[in-house]
Amino acid sequence: MTDELRDEYDVVVVGGGAAGLNGALVLARSRRSVVVLDAGAPRNAPAAGVHGLLAREGMPPGELVERGRAEVRSYGGSVVEGEVTTATRDGDGFTVGLADGRTTRARRLQVTTGLVDELPDVPGLRERWGRDVLHCPYCHGWEVRDQAIGVLACGPMAVHQALLFRQLSADVTLFAHTQPAPAGEQAEQLAALGIPVVTGEVAGLELAGDRLVGVRLADGTVVERRAVAVQSRMVARTGFLTGLGLTPVPHPSGMGEYLAADAAGRSDVPGVWVAGNVTDLAAQVGAAAAGGAAAAAQVNHDLVLEDTRRAVAAAREPLGV
Incomplete structure (x- = not known):
């Protein structure tokens, strides 16, 4: 109407x-x-x-x-x-x-x-947005609790975002993508919480049918993940x-x-x-x-x-x- x-x-x-x-x-x-x-x-x-x-x-x-x-x-x-x-x-x-x-x-x-x-120019992000590509732990975090979560660094809030999602899952990985790996206090925080940092550019998402199964790096390496958090x-x-x-x-x-x-x-x-x-x-x-x-x-x-x-x-x- x-x-x-x-x-x-x-x-x-x-x-x-x-x-x-x-x-x-x-x-x-x-x-x-x-x-x-x-x-x-x-x-x-x-x-x-x-x-x-x-x-x-x-x-x-x-x-x-x-x-x-x-x-x-x-x-x-x-x-x-x-x-x-x-x-x-x-x-x-x-x-x-x-x-x-x-x-x-x-x-x-x-x-x-x-x-x-506005999302990073990584194939698959837009298509999976709001499903298993997420931005807000308060809006979507419960739905991916205890899953393997990747955090794609693409702005100043990447480490902050990783810390928030770590509250929801013990299996969180930060992908540095095109940014420098965290250093100093931020690196210490990530290490203390068991959040590994993967360096190297992310080339896209790996799917199995209609399900996200991993993050693919530019060198061909696939890191198993079931959800990806990205700060738009x-x-x-x-x-x-x-x-x-x-x-x-x-x-x-x-x-x-x-x-x-x-x-x-x-x-x-x-x-x-x-x-x-x-x-x-x-x-x-x-x-x-x-x-x-x-x-x-x-x-x-x-x-x-x-x-x-x-x-x-x-x-x-x-x-x-």
Whole structure:
């Protein structure tokens, strides 16, 4: 079910994942006219279930989205499928343009478009992503507990990731790939926990039917593994915001690029709030949903202040105050 897009709303929420839907729910319950515009390309689509979310443990991501959409609609909010390609300043609000030519206007924007995972150029990683190629021990670690896990070094968090997965399995191997082997304190940590380091470039994954069985090095060596953890480079989806001067910046952790915001989710552009993975690269579903709700409360508060200013001005006008 897709709702009809109206000409104007109090708030347009761009992105229909956990952050966007929870934000829209809060706004709809505050009696704001709100629409969620969703391109239908969720980051967690390959995953079999959502984990670490109280009372929704293991629920398929698609089912969580459908339930969220129904809840937003039950309070009068709308959900419209479509890719937002432009957002421009329009007086004291914004005009939002979709790829199919439709437009709508918003007094405020809440951006919850999430991020894109950029993976190393290793054959097989993308195809196995979300299955036995993983990134988050909290999202997927339990499912590969006690298995032979490989950690592919491709960023500043490789050793950190190896230590986290070591909590879930005694058989963890770090593949240095194209990075230098860890040295100093990091090497000491890995050795103390029995995590061997394999040097040499990784050429691909070894499969047996539809099952991962190993990591293949450039010299032909195959190291038996049943799961591979890899830290993707996470980049916020923000191309449509360039017209407003909002562009992602490098994250302090070195893990990718994000939209900077204050603690309330307020961006550098007045009237634009951000929430979820677009501004918090490491947020799981629960944290993203909470961020969406918190930002929505701030959006509603900002609108309340504006409505109050207008009401006061209108009340004063007949008196010539």
